[in-house]
Amino acid sequence: QKEVEQNSGPLSVPEGAIASLNCTYSDRGSQSFFWYRQYSGKSPELIMSIYSNGDKEDGRFTAQLNKASQYVSLLIRDSQPSDSATYLCAVFTGTASKLTFGTGTRLQVTL
Amino acid sequence: SAVISQKPSRDICQRGTSLTIQCQVDSQVTMMFWYRQQPGQSLTLIATANQGSEATYESGFVIDKFPISRPNLTFSTLTVSNMSPEDSSIYLCSVEVLGITNEKLFFGSGTQLSVL
Numbered sequence: 419q420k421e422v423e424q425n426s427g428p429l430s431v432p433e434g435a436i437a438s439l440n441c442t443y444s445d446r447g448s449q450s451f452f453w454y455r456q457y458s459g460k461s462p463e464l465i466m467s468i469y470s471n472g473d474k475e476d477g478r479f480t481a482q483l484n485k486a487s488q489y490v491s492l493l494i495r496d497s498q499p500s501d502s503a504t505y506l507c508a509v510f511t512g513t514a515s516k517l518t519f520g521t522g523t524r525l526q527v528t529l
Numbered sequence: 530s531a532v533i534s535q536k537p538s539r540d541i542c543q544r545g546t547s548l549t550i551q552c553q554v555d556s557q558v559t560m561m562f563w564y565r566q567q568p569g570q571s572l573t574l575i576a577t578a579n580q581g582s583e584a585t586y587e588s589g590f591v592i593d594k595f596p597i598s599r600p601n602l603t604f605s606t607l608t609v610s611n612m613s614p615e616d617s618s619i620y621l622c623s624v625e626v627l628g629i630t631n632e633k634l635f636f637g638s639g640t641q642l643s644v645l
Contacts, residue, residue, distance in 0.1 A: 450631060461621055461639040462572070464530075469631055506571060508634070516587075517562075517634050521571040 421445060422509050424520035432528050437494040439523050441507030444488070450510035451483055451490045456522065457503045466492060497527045531556055535622050535637030542612055542644050549608045550640045552622030557602035560625035562634070563595070567618045575620075578605040612644045 423442045431437045439453075450469050454462035468474045468481040468490065480493040490509075494501055507520040532555040542548050552561065561578040575595055576584040584597035599605045609616050622637040 452634070459641075461619075461636040464633060464635060467631065467633055510632075516574055516577075518574075519572040 420520075421511075421518045422507055422520040424505075424507050424523045426521055427524040428526050429523055430526045430528055431497050433497060433499060435497050437497045437501065437525055437527070439492040439494075439505050439507075439525065440489060441491065441509075441520055442489045443507075443509045443518075445509070445511045446485075446488065448485075448488075448509045448511045451481070452508040452510075452517070453479075453481060453490075453492045454506040454508060454519075455501075455503045456506055462506055494525075497525075499527045499529060501525060502527045530633075531558060531624050531626050531635050533622060533624060533635060533637035535640060537640055538638060539641035540643070542642065544613055544644060546612055547608055547610045548612065548642060549606050550620055550622070552605045552607070552637055554603045554624050558624040558626065559602070561599060561605045562623045562625070563597060563605070563607045564621040564623060564636075565618050566621060566639075572621065575607070578607075609642065612642075614644045616642065617644045618642055 421444050453466040455465050456462045466481040468483045474481045478495045482491045504522040504524045506522045508517050510517050534553045536551050563575040564572045566572050574587050575590045576586040578584050578597050578599040580599045596608045620640045623634050625632050
């Protein structure tokens with residue numbers, strides 16, 4: 419089992435819709451969770467972090483964490499074509515003291 | 530956040546040569562890391578660059594192939610030695626920024642390396 423799993427996609431949503439990106443992780447001791455956005459040919463950009471169960475909202479982005487089920491998700495409301503990118507889920511595991519990345523989900527927002 | 534300058538941004542190298550990548554941060558940071566992102570893949574941690582001591586390498590990465598320097602809290606280099614086409618990848622410097630209650634990881638702009 420991979421440490422951090424994501425559906426590679428592509429996930430295609432129409433402009434204005436809600437995009438839902440999911441991520442599961444294997445280590446129950448994981449403490450911190452991050453979502454990065456990566457445009458083609460660019461480096462990852464941190465867009466959300468979440469540390470406790472529940473929802474965290476920042477503009478059009480909402481991160482959701484459920485430690486009991488070991489998943490973290492990212493919702494993008496009112497999706498725009500500029501949101502088209504690969505979204506990387508990253509999990510910080512205290513036992514390993516490092517950030518582990520998923521393989522990313524490619525999001526395509528269509529006109 | 531932190532401003533991270535990485536250079537070169539890209540290079541094309543011949544097999545058997547070495548390339549040194551530089552990473553400069555605009556503030557002192559304790560933790561600096563080097564990642565590799567192979568085509569179509571996610572990020573893999575190469576090593577943690579430790580200031581004043583040898584880097585800590587992840588499984589599958591060795592110092593002879595990827596020597597790392599960290600002379601101070603704002604600068605680090607990664608050398609890709611005796612390159613082969615399999616080393617063609619994006620190499621990313623990253624730093625950990627500590628907040629009041631948590632830490633976050635930020636990335637430099639990356640170095641796109643192509644080995645012929």
